[in-house]
Amino acid sequence: MTGQTMQAWAVDRPGPIGSHPLVRIERAIPEPGSGQVRVRVRACGVCRTDLHLAEGDLDPKRHLVIPGHEVVGIVERLGEGCGRFSEGDRIGVPWLAAACGRCRFCIAGRENLCLAPQFRGWDIDGGYADVVVVDEAFAYHLPDAFSDQEAAPLLCAGIIGYRALRRAKLPPGGRLGIYGFGGSAHLTAQIAIAEGARVHVLTRSDEAKTLALELGAASVGGASDAPPEPLDAAIMFAPVGTLIPPALEALDRGGCLAIAGIYLTDVPALNYERHLFEERALCSVTANTRQDGIEFLELAARIPVRVSTTPYSMNQANEALVDLADDRVNGAAVLLNEPAL
Ligand SMILES: [Zn+2]
Ligand SMILES: [Zn+2]
Numbered sequence: 199m200t201g202q203t204m205q206a207w208a209v210d211r212p213g214p215i216g217s218h219p220l221v222r223i224e225r226a227i228p229e230p231g232s233g234q235v236r237v238r239v240r241a242c243g244v245c246r247t248d249l250h251l252a253e254g255d256l257d258p259k260r261h262l263v264i265p266g267h268e269v270v271g272i273v274e275r276l277g278e279g280c281g282r283f284s285e286g287d288r289i290g291v292p293w294l295a296a297a298c299g300r301c302r303f304c305i306a307g308r309e310n311l312c313l314a315p316q317f318r319g320w321d322i323d324g325g326y327a328d329v330v331v332v333d334e335a336f337a338y339h340l341p342d343a344f345s346d347q348e349a350a351p352l353l354c355a356g357i358i359g360y361r362a363l364r365r366a367k368l369p370p371g372g373r374l375g376i377y378g379f380g381g382s383a384h385l386t387a388q389i390a391i392a393e394g395a396r397v398h399v400l401t402r403s404d405e406a407k408t409l410a411l412e413l414g415a416a417s418v419g420g421a422s423d424a425p426p427e428p429l430d431a432a433i434m435f436a437p438v439g440t441l442i443p444p445a446l447e448a449l450d451r452g453g454c455l456a457i458a459g460i461y462l463t464d465v466p467a468l469n470y471e472r473h474l475f476e477e478r479a480l481c482s483v484t485a486n487t488r489q490d491g492i493e494f495l496e497l498a499a500r501i502p503v504r505v506s507t508t509p510y511s512m513n514q515a516n517e518a519l520v521d522l523a524d525d526r527v528n529g530a531a532v533l534l535n536e537p538a539l
Pocket of ligand 1: 297298299301302303304309311312313314
C-alpha cells in the first residue's frame with residue numbers, strides 16, 4: 199500500500215437502483231503484484247451487468263465489491279515481471295479478469311467457460327474508481343481511433359456483442375434480427391452491416407429506432423413485432439425472457455437465436471413446432487475469450503464503428519444506473535474521471 203487513498207463506488211446492499219445500492223468509499227491505493235499493473239482510470243463504461251449486480255439479480259461475490267468492467271486508463275505502475283505494457287500506456291480492462299489456464303475449457307481455447315474464472319467488478323474490484331489493479335495478460339492495447347469515452351463501451355458491450363454475433367452463425371449476406379438496441383446492440387449492428395448483413399432492429403425505444411436507422415438498419419419495429427422477412431440469425435440483447443418465443447418464431451428454417459446477456463427473466467413455455475422445429479436453435483453467450491476481444495477491437499477500428507455514448511461524471515454512477523434502468527440512455531453510459539489536477 200502506498201499510504202495514499204482513492205475514491206470508488208462499491209455495492210453495499212443490493213436492491214432497487216432507486217434506493218442507491220452503491221456507496222462512495224475511500225480505500226488505500228493498491229500496489230500491483232507480480233504480473234499486474236496499476237491503472238489510473240480515465241473512463242469506465244456502465245454495463246447492464248452492473249445494474250444486475252447493484253439490484254441483486256446477480257449475487258455479489260463479495261461485500262463492497264467495486265463494479266466496472268469497461269475500463270480505459272493509463273498504466274501508472276508496473277508490478278514485478280511485467281513486460282507487456284509501459285508506464286503511460288493507455289490500456290483497456292474487460293470483464294474477464296482471470297482464467298485458470300489449466301481446466302479442460304482453458305486448454306481447449308474456451309477460456310470464457312473456465313471453471314475457475316474471475317470477473318472484473320464482480321469477483322474482483324473494477325473501474326468505478328480512481329485506480330484499478332489488473333493482470334496485464336488480461337488487458338488490451340486500445341486502438342488510437344477511439345477516445346477514452348468511445349473506447350470504454352467496446353470492452354464489454356462491444357466484445358460480448360461480437361461473440362454473440364459469431365455464436366448466432368449469421369451466414370454471409372444474411373438477415374439478422376436484433377432485439378433491444380442499447381450499448382452492445384448498436385455496435386454489433388455496425389459489425390454485421392459492415393460484413394454485408396441486412397439488419398432488422400426490434401426495440402421499444404423510439405430514440406433507439408432512430409439511431410438504428412442512422413447506422414444502416416434495414417428496418418425497425420416494436421420489441422415483440424415480427425420483422426419484415428424471416429431471419430437467418432438473431433441476437434437477444436433485451437434481458438426479457440418473454441421476447442424469446444417471438445424471436446424464435448421470426449427465425450427461418452435452420453436459424454439461430456443467441457442470447458447475449460448474463461441475465462434474462464424467465465422464458466415462457468415454448469411450443470416445439472412453432473419455436474424450435476425445422477432446426478431452429480437457441481444458444482447463450484458466456485463472457486468472452488481474449489481472442490474475441492483482440493478480433494473485435496481490430497475490426498471496430500478498421501470499420502470504424504461509431505460509438506454512441508452519454509457521458510457522466512464518476513460522481514454520478516447512481517444517476518447513470520438509474521437512467522439505464524429507465525431506458526433513458528441512448529447508446530452507452532460512460533463514467534469519466536476528472537483529469538488529475
Ligand atoms: Zn480454466
Ligand atoms: Zn458488461
